[in-house]
Amino acid sequence: MSDALLSALAEALAGLVTAVETADEDVLDPDTAVEWLESTGHAFAGLSAADRRALDGLFRATAPREPEGPRRNVLLKVSEGFGLTSGLPAGPASGLLSGPSADAHAAACDAVLDHTRRLAAVVRDADPALPVPGCPDWTLADLARHVGTVHRWAEHLVRTRSATRVLARDVPLDPPADPAAYADWLVAGAERFAATARDADPDATVWSPGADPHVRHYPRHVLFETLVHLADAELAVDGKTGPLDPATAADAVDHFLTDAPYIARIAEPVSRLGRDGTVLRLTARDTGAVWTLVLGGGGFTWxxxxxxxxxxxxxEADAGELLLLLHHRYAADDPCFTHAGDRSLLDDWLAATAL
Structure with missing residues (x-):
C-alpha cells in the first residue's frame, strides 16, 4: 500500500472520528457514536506497537492541515482517544516533546553549522571517490551530497511549514557538477538551514518523520544526522573520529530512541524480535547517562x-561511542565497550535496528 493511500485513509478516518466527536445529539445518537468509536478502538488494540505508532504519526499529520480551532484540537486527540500512544516511554523521552528553550533551539542551529564546517574541512582536501566504511557502497562524494540534501530538505520543511511529507527529490538542491566543490555547497546549505530554523518559532507545527511534528524537531534532527556523518567522513579519511561532545552525543542517543518507533525500517524488525520482557541498558561513562530499554508489546519503551x-x-562506553554503536559505526566487539549479561540481546537489537 502506498504512502499516499495510507495517508488518505488515515485522514479520512480522522475526519470521520472528528465529525462523530463534534456532532450534536440531535444529529447523531450519543450511544451510536460511542459504539462506533469503541469498535474502532478495539480493532486498533490488536495492532502491534509499531503499527500503532505508525498510525499515530499518520493521525498527527492531519491536524496541521486544519486551521486553528475546535476541529484541529479534536484531531490532535484522536490518537490518545484510541489508546495509540499508550506504552510510549515516560520521563525524559516524552519530555523531549515539550520543546527546548529559545537558547537551546538557537544553540542547536549554531551546532549544525559548526559540525558542517568540520565536515566540509574533512571533505575539502580528500578524494571524493574514497569509500566510506560506515555507509557501504557510498563514496565521500555520496556522503557529502546526502548531508547537503538533508540540510536543504529540512530548510524547505521549516520554511514552508509543510503539513505533509515532502520528498527530497522535490526540493531544489542544485549540487555542483564537480564533487570538489561539495565542501562549499555543504556550508552554504547549513548556513541557510541554520538561519531559517533560528528565525522560526520552535513550537510551530510542521510534518516530521519522527515523534515531534514541530519546528523544534529539525535543528536536533539535522545536527545529529550531520554529527554521525561527520564521524563517517573522519573514519574514512583518518581512520578515527574527532572529538564528540559528550552532552551532544547523549542528546543524540535520546533523539534516536525517541524517533526509532516511528521509523518503519527499525520498528518493524524490532516488533519481530520475540524478546518480550528483556531489558537492555546503556551506560555512558563520561556523562553518567543511563538508558534502559524494555522490549515487548511489539516494540520497546525506554x-x-x-x-x-x-x-x-x-x-558501557562513552556517550559518543554508544551513539556510534546504535548507528552501527562501531562494532559491539570494539574494545571501547564493556559488556555484561546476555550479549545475544544486544546483538539481536543491533541486527533489528540496522538501516
Whole structure:
C-alpha cells in the first residue's frame, strides 16, 4: 500500500472520528457514536506497537492541515482517544516533546553549522571517490551530497511549514557538477538551514518523520544526522573520529530512541524480535547517562535512568561511542565497550535496528 493511500485513509478516518466527536445529539445518537468509536478502538488494540505508532504519526499529520480551532484540537486527540500512544516511554523521552528553550533551539542551529564546517574541512582536501566504511557502497562524494540534501530538505520543511511529507527529490538542491566543490555547497546549505530554523518559532507545527511534528524537531534532527556523518567522513579519511561532545552525543542517543518507533525500517524488525520482557541498558561513562530499554508489546519503551529494572544485557562506553554503536559505526566487539549479561540481546537489537 502506498504512502499516499495510507495517508488518505488515515485522514479520512480522522475526519470521520472528528465529525462523530463534534456532532450534536440531535444529529447523531450519543450511544451510536460511542459504539462506533469503541469498535474502532478495539480493532486498533490488536495492532502491534509499531503499527500503532505508525498510525499515530499518520493521525498527527492531519491536524496541521486544519486551521486553528475546535476541529484541529479534536484531531490532535484522536490518537490518545484510541489508546495509540499508550506504552510510549515516560520521563525524559516524552519530555523531549515539550520543546527546548529559545537558547537551546538557537544553540542547536549554531551546532549544525559548526559540525558542517568540520565536515566540509574533512571533505575539502580528500578524494571524493574514497569509500566510506560506515555507509557501504557510498563514496565521500555520496556522503557529502546526502548531508547537503538533508540540510536543504529540512530548510524547505521549516520554511514552508509543510503539513505533509515532502520528498527530497522535490526540493531544489542544485549540487555542483564537480564533487570538489561539495565542501562549499555543504556550508552554504547549513548556513541557510541554520538561519531559517533560528528565525522560526520552535513550537510551530510542521510534518516530521519522527515523534515531534514541530519546528523544534529539525535543528536536533539535522545536527545529529550531520554529527554521525561527520564521524563517517573522519573514519574514512583518518581512520578515527574527532572529538564528540559528550552532552551532544547523549542528546543524540535520546533523539534516536525517541524517533526509532516511528521509523518503519527499525520498528518493524524490532516488533519481530520475540524478546518480550528483556531489558537492555546503556551506560555512558563520561556523562553518567543511563538508558534502559524494555522490549515487548511489539516494540520497546525506554527511560533515562535504571528504573529499578534488572538488565538482561548491559553495555558501557562513552556517550559518543554508544551513539556510534546504535548507528552501527562501531562494532559491539570494539574494545571501547564493556559488556555484561546476555550479549545475544544486544546483538539481536543491533541486527533489528540496522538501516
Amino acid at each position: 527511560t533515562r535512568g535504571s528504573g529499578g529494572a534488572e538488565p538482561t544485557a548491559a553495555v
